[in-house]
Amino acid sequence: MVAGLNVIVDISHHNGNVxxxxxxxxxxxxxxQKASQGQSNRDPTYDSNRSKAKDEGLLWGAYHFATGSDGVRQAQHFLDVIGDFRDTLLVLDFEPNPTGPSMGLEEARAFVTHxxxxxxRYPGFYSGHYIKQLLGTNKDAILAECWFWLAQYGPTPVVPLNWPTWTMWQYTDGAFGPEPHKVEGVRFDRDKFNGELDQLKRLWGVEEAVA
Incomplete structure (x- = not known):
């Protein structure tokens, strides 16, 4: 199993009462946590889960599920849902949309630039086969400004050429991929961080992180 700090989960309303x-x-x-999708949808559990997680002293992040529409409008909707973003890790979830058109590269560039x-600061860029399919062996200078969160449920992370390495790696969706899958008997998407705890806090923008 590839080394990494295995201390992150990602969730949405599908996880129920966390x-x-x-x-x-x-x-x-x-x-x-998923915060928003497209230009108008929002996760109904976002605000309450954010409050509960912070009460437990957990670092909080938010992701936007991309759709095939105006990237700037999606980015602004994401920010509107989040509100105060200063202590929130921001991520664009760039994957095929099963219910409609999928975001393209130009829309992704507009999103992360906004x-x-x-x-x-640029958001994290979460993707797997989709970005590998669209970029192939090419590189994208704007998307390369984002730190990369790899989605791949296998024993070895394979990173697109656009990034030198993975920053986070979603290695399981709670069913497929290497163990461990569960936390206290409950399945979660689980994610590794490619570094130490102080580096994770620095990525998150936590003030007490050491230089």
């Missing part, structure tokens, strides 16, 4: 106290007790440090213009 026990954040149990996550903290099991050593989970960060939670990344996030950077507003917040002063």
């Amino acid at each position: 026990r954040f106290d149990k996550l903290a007790e099991a050593g989970i440090v960060g939670v990344i 996030i950077n213009d507003v917040t002063g």
